[in-house]
Amino acid sequence: MIKARELTKEYVLGGAATTSIRDALTALVKRKAVDRKILRALDGVSFEISEGETVGIIGGNGAGKSTLLKVLSRITKPTYGAAEIAGRVGSLLEVGTGFHNELSGRENIYLNGAILGMRRSEIDARFDEIVAFSEIEKFLDTPVKHYSSGMYMRLAFSIAAHLDPEVLIVDEVLAVGDMAFQKKCLGKMRTIGESGRTVLFVSHDMSAISRLCSRAIWLKSGKVAADGETREVLDAYLHEQSQTGAEHIWEKADRPGDDTAKLNSVRVTDRDGETTAIIDIRQRVYVEMEYEVLKDDKPLVPNLHFFNEQNVCIFVTHDWGSEWRHRARPRGTYTSRVEIPGNFLAEGSIYVGAALTTYQPLDVHFVEWDAVRFTVADSLDGDSARGDYAGTMPGIVRPVLHWDTEAAG
Amino acid sequence: MTRILPRGAFSVQGLTEIWAYRELLYFLTLRDIKVRYKQTLIGVAWAILQPVVSTVIFSLIFTGWARFETGDTPYPLFAMCGLTLWLFNQNAVSISSSSFVNNTNFVTKVYFPRLIVPLASTFAALFDLLFSIAVLAVMMAYYRVAPSASAVAAPLFLLIALVSAAAMGILLSALNVRFRDVKFAVPFLLQVWMIASPVFYPASMISAKWRLVFAVNPMTGVVEGFRAALFGMPFDWAVIGVSAASTLALLIISLIIFGRMEDDFADII
Numbered sequence: 001m002i003k004a005r006e007l008t009k010e011y012v013l014g015g016a017a018t019t020s021i022r023d024a025l026t027a028l029v030k031r032k033a034v035d036r037k038i039l040r041a042l043d044g045v046s047f048e049i050s051e052g053e054t055v056g057i058i059g060g061n062g063a064g065k066s067t068l069l070k071v072l073s074r075i076t077k078p079t080y081g082a083a084e085i086a087g088r089v090g091s092l093l094e095v096g097t098g099f100h101n102e103l104s105g106r107e108n109i110y111l112n113g114a115i116l117g118m119r120r121s122e123i124d125a126r127f128d129e130i131v132a133f134s135e136i137e138k139f140l141d142t143p144v145k146h147y148s149s150g151m152y153m154r155l156a157f158s159i160a161a162h163l164d165p166e167v168l169i170v171d172e173v174l175a176v177g178d179m180a181f182q183k184k185c186l187g188k189m190r191t192i193g194e195s196g197r198t199v200l201f202v203s204h205d206m207s208a209i210s211r212l213c214s215r216a217i218w219l220k221s222g223k224v225a226a227d228g229e230t231r232e233v234l235d236a237y238l239h240e241q242s243q244t245g246a247e248h249i250w251e252k253a254d255r256p257g258d259d260t261a262k263l264n265s266v267r268v269t270d271r272d273g274e275t276t277a278i279i280d281i282r283q284r285v286y287v288e289m290e291y292e293v294l295k296d297d298k299p300l301v302p303n304l305h306f307f308n309e310q311n312v313c314i315f316v317t318h319d320w321g322s323e324w325r326h327r328a329r330p331r332g333t334y335t336s337r338v339e340i341p342g343n344f345l346a347e348g349s350i351y352v353g354a355a356l357t358t359y360q361p362l363d364v365h366f367v368e369w370d371a372v373r374f375t376v377a378d379s380l381d382g383d384s385a386r387g388d389y390a391g392t393m394p395g396i397v398r399p400v401l402h403w404d405t406e407a408a409g
Numbered sequence: 410m411t412r413i414l415p416r417g418a419f420s421v422q423g424l425t426e427i428w429a430y431r432e433l434l435y436f437l438t439l440r441d442i443k444v445r446y447k448q449t450l451i452g453v454a455w456a457i458l459q460p461v462v463s464t465v466i467f468s469l470i471f472t473g474w475a476r477f478e479t480g481d482t483p484y485p486l487f488a489m490c491g492l493t494l495w496l497f498n499q500n501a502v503s504i505s506s507s508s509f510v511n512n513t514n515f516v517t518k519v520y521f522p523r524l525i526v527p528l529a530s531t532f533a534a535l536f537d538l539l540f541s542i543a544v545l546a547v548m549m550a551y552y553r554v555a556p557s558a559s560a561v562a563a564p565l566f567l568l569i570a571l572v573s574a575a576a577m578g579i580l581l582s583a584l585n586v587r588f589r590d591v592k593f594a595v596p597f598l599l600q601v602w603m604i605a606s607p608v609f610y611p612a613s614m615i616s617a618k619w620r621l622v623f624a625v626n627p628m629t630g631v632v633e634g635f636r637a638a639l640f641g642m643p644f645d646w647a648v649i650g651v652s653a654a655s656t657l658a659l660l661i662i663s664l665i666i667f668g669r670m671e672d673d674f675a676d677i678i
Contacts (some may be wrong), residue, residue: 011676074520077416077673085411094518100440102447113438114433115519 002049002072002167002198004082004332009042009067009222041067043222044080049200049215051086051166054193056213056230057202058237064222065202069093069171072200079403087166087198091115094171096156102144105136105155108144111262112159126162161188167198186212187390190380205345206234210377211390212276231278232379238277238375246277248371257291257356257366260298264290264333265353266371271408281347281378281385282399288337289354291328291366298358300329305353306345307370314345314396343400345376346393416672426522434525434532441504441533454522456540457650460496466487468552477610482640483552486545486670490639491608491632493541494566498574498628499599500537505530506595509678516674520605523671527582531575538567549639557641566635573656580663583670607615607632612648624651627659 042064050057057065070076073082073091098115101106109130112122124131131137134155136147144152170189189212193199203209208231209216215231218226226233239245247267269286270276279285289306303318319325319336336391352374355367378384378398385398427434446452455591467488471477479487507528509516513528533623549556556563606616608627615623624628637644 069415070517070675073412075517077672078413080415082415083413089411091519094514097510097514097518100444103440107440107443114436115515115521118519120432204431215449327628388457 001051001084001086002200002293003085004045004048004072004081004083006046006080007042007045007062007068007071007083008040008080009071009076009078010039011039013037013039021096022387039223042071044081044220045219045224046081047217047224047227049198052196053196053215054199054201054213055304056216057200058204058206058207058209058216058234059218059219059225063219065219066093066171067222068219069169069200069202073169073402088117089167089169090163090165091169092160092171094115094168095153095160099144099156102143104143105131105134105140105147108155109159113163116163116167122164130158130162133161157185161185165197167200168192169200171202172213186392189321206238206349206375207280207377210234210375211347211380234377235277236241238373246372246374247275248368253406255292256368260295260358260363261291261293261356261365263354263356263366263368263371266290266352268366268372270354274407276301276374278375278377279375280342281345282342282383283376284342285340285345285376286337287352287354287372288335288339289356289371290335291356292332292333293331296331297328298363299324299360301325301357301359303355304338305355305359305369306340306354307351308346308396309349309351312396314350343390344397346395346398347378349373356403388392414471427524427528430525431520434529435520437529438527438532441529441592442536445533445536453540456537457544457656458535459537460489460492460541460544463492463496467492469611473519478613479611480640480642482554482636486548486552486554487636488549488609489541489548490636491606493538493545494570495603495606495608495628496541497534497538498570498577499532499603500572501534501574502577502581503595503599504534505575506591508578508582508584508675510592516678521675524667525580527574527578530582531578531599532570534574536572539618547638554640556639559638559641559644560642562639563635563638566638568629569627569634569653569656570631572660573633576656576660576663579667580659583663583667583674586674587670602626602628612645620645620648620649624648627652630656 004110022153036212045064045068048252057068059065062166067076069091070093071078072085073089073093075091075093096112097111103111109127110120110123114120128306131140134157136155137149139147139151144155147155161274186208189199189201193212203361213230215228216226216230217224218233220236226236247265249265250256250263257263257401266280266287266289267275268277269288270279271284271286273286275284289302291302293297293300301318301320301322303316305316306314308314317338322336350373351366351370352372353369354371356365357363357367358365380385380386381389385400386393444453451458464485468485471488472484477484477487482490508526508530509523513524515521516523523619580593583596605623605626608628608642611631612620612623612629624647630649633645634652636642
């Protein structure tokens with residue numbers, strides 16, 4: 001259980017930082033407040049998290065996420081407000097805190113375990129498990145400075161993973177390490193969440209948040225902007241956070257296009273026609289573009305281009321089925337919509353480019369890259385392509401395919 | 410139940426928690442000891458070399474053209490006795506004063522009672538002290554000086570030395586987070602402090618009138634008391650009393666200043 005009441009954290013800029021005694025004396029003698037600017041990293045943040053909830057904290061850079069975790073981890077104190085946490089708190093704002101390069105893996109396990117708040121008896125009891133999990137048995141007595149970065153991270157993480165707190169506070173630990181490491185990390189966090197402990201998790205990885213957390217809190221300029229069901233909060237956040245949202249409507253004067261056609265709008269909807277920035281991986285998603293045809297002398301083919309976060313083109317789709325495929329299109333406003341099946345796109349952000357093209361001779365009337373964006377989320381219910389696997393899945397598409405397995409005899 | 414209160418709000422959590430975190434104190438001390446001589450050519454021999462070389466130098470100077478009245482005790486033994494405690498103080502204070510600055514990520518990434526950091530550095534210096542005491546024992550055997558019956562009181566002076574070094578380390582480590590001047594001031598402070606302590610000269614050199622003022626320096630009572638205990642000389646309880654009281658005062662002042670500053674450590678380090 002975590003109860004935060006009006007947590008406020010102010011930082012004094014240009015005053016309280018490390019100074020020399022001379023500066024401090026000068027300020028004292030002159031009695032002149034050095035130009036002090038106060039930054040409110042947290043501004044009256046209140047919430048209650050009950051036991052067993054897994055809550056994701058989202059927000060842009062500087063929104064106060066890390067400050068909130070630091071306050072709840074007691075690393076820094078709030079300027080005003082208070083909080084109460086029931087149960088033993090384990091916080092992982094970094095893995096491998098206090099690791100010493102000159103010490104062996106064995107020595108670092110004890111040191112780091114103690115730093116994370118584990119008792120010696122607990123470390124003793126879990127020692128073999130930690131070593132097995134990290135896969136560094138052979139190098140247990142080698143100084144960690146000789147470890148590869150992968151081994152180092154594995155060891156650091158497996159110590160953290162064997163921490164057994166009632167309340168776990170995690171910050172972006174997933175952002176580091178290789179895929180296999182992230183996979184283990186996510187899997188472990190899921191187990192912790194499922195075992196009825198409270199988890200507070202900060203990440204920029206929206207799909208990880210939507211996979212692990214039932215509830216999300218959106219921090220914006222140090223305030224709680226939204227607090228509720230993950231899907232709703234992420235939806236609101238994604239919509240606001242990027243200029244590329246789930247809907248893009250152009251002002252009449254700014255519409256992309258030439259003298260043949262102009263693009264009015266592009267939007268992403270669910271099957272009920274509601275605009276949505278986040279879609280369950282199993283659900284169909286629709287992208288529709290509205291455009292105005294100004295000249296009726298050309299056949300026009302609408303086409304959409306889908307890209308993932310790595311800017312890999314997932315596919316391109318054209319409306320070849322239209323009655324105007326080979327015929328000039330009459331003037332007027334049209335809406336073209338494409339349906340993308342569920343269980344097809346992989347998790348993550350999808351950027352959509354919208355274009356209208358005449359193919360013979362080739363003439364692009366408009367092409368608007370990154371016109372809209374949406375996020376595909378996998379809620380981990382077991383009936384999507386990932387099944388029971390909680391880690392990161394590679395691949396730019398994620399279809400559910402038919403398998404046959406027969407016993408040989 | 411963990412309670413998070415605004416900075417400045419009174420909380421006894423910090424002090425009582427040190428006990429709860431005693432294992433961390435143990436592991437950090439162990440780390441500081443293990444790491445201290447890693448990657449050095451002669452390793453722990455440094456812990457022996459430091460007092461031995463200093464003793465030799467002092468003996469060459471102060472048994473040649475300058476002489477001190479050291480009673481029945483041979484001068485090298487007299488000097489080594491003072492150096493044993495002084496070098497402990499010097500090591501402990503200089504390492505612990507930079508303990509936070511050298512362990513920034515402890516402070517910004519994880520919570521535990523902050524006092525543990527300078528304390529671990531101070532305790533780690535006890536390891537070198539053991540070597541100094543061993544050298545001292547060898548020298549006593551060489552000069553055929555048997556410890557007197559009052560040597561049972563010697564640990565008391567080691568304890569005062571430990572408290573004094575810890576207090577100074579706590580104070581300087583906190584100031585160092587805020588004022589990086591401390592880094593430059595510490596070597597200088599230690600130099601002056603040694604000259605002001607009866608390490609290579611006896612406190613009896615100071616006139617009786619000034620001796621109690623001199624005893625405000627905790628090391629005065631510590632070194633004098635330790636020698637008196639080992640060599641069976643009379644204890645100057647007035648000097649020892651003043652030094653003990655000033656050690657206690659230093660500890661209280663250090664804890665108060667530390668307590669006021671620690672809330673801001675993570676924000677300014």
